[in-house]
Amino acid sequence: MVKNNIIFMGPPGVGKGTAAAIVSEKTQMVHVSTGSIFREEINKNSELGQKVKELVQGGNYVPDEITNQIVKNKINDLREQNKKMILDGYPRTIKQAEFLDSISQDDKFVVVELFAPQEVILERLSGRRTCSICGTGFHIKFKPSSVENKCDNCDGELIQRKDDQPEAIIKRFEVYKTQTEPLLNYYKESQRLIQVDATETPEKIAEKILFLIK
DSSP: OOOSEEEEEOOTTSOHHHHHHHHHHHHOOEEEEHHHHHHHHHHHTOHHHHHHHHHHHTTOOOOHHHHHHHHHHHHHHHHHTTOOEEEESOOOSHHHHHHHHHHHTTSOEEEEEEEOOHHHHHHHHHTEEEETTTOOEEETTTBOOSBTTBOTTTOOBEEOOGGGSHHHHHHHHHHHHHHHHHHHHHHHHTTOEEEEEOSSOHHHHHHHHHHHHO
16 A cells, blocks of 8 residues: 655656556556646636636646646545545646645655666657657657558658657756756655666566555
C-alpha cells in the first residue's frame, strides 16, 4: 500500500509519462497531468474551464491562480474518493509548491525526480519518428520501421518533429534545469525528494519507484 501522494518530475524525454502509467496501474493511484485536468475542466464548460480555453486558444500561459484552483478541485475530488494520486506537470514553480503544501495538510506529497544524462535523452528523443499520414510513432533504434523512413501501417513518410531535433532538445533540457532547480531544492530541504536513475527500462524504473515510496 502506497502511503503518500507523488509528484513526478524530470526533463523532457526521461520517461515520466510511461513510468507514471506503470506505477498507476500497479497501485491504482490516479495519474493526474495538468493537461488532462485542463481538458476535463474545459469539457465541463465550467467558468474556470472557459477561462482556460480562452487562454490556451490565445497561446497564453494559464496563470497560477487558475491552475492552482483547478488542481485543488481535482485533489479534493480524489480525496473524497480516498484515492492517492500522481501529479505530473505540477507544481512548476515555488509558489505552486507552497500552495500545494498549504492545501495538503498532513497529506504531503513526495517528489520523485527521474534523471538521465543529456546524451541518453538526446538519443531517445532525436531518434523518434512519426508517420506524416497516420501519426504512428517509431524510433530508429528502439522501434524501427520495416522499411527505412516508411510507416509499417500505411506506407506514409516518417518525419522528425522539430521538438525532437538535437538543438531543440538541448534547449528544452537547459530550460528544465534552470526552472526546476529551485523547486528540487525546495523539496530537498524538507526531505521529500527521491531521485531515480531513469536510464533503465520503464518497468525497472517503476519497480525502483515502488520500492522507494513504500
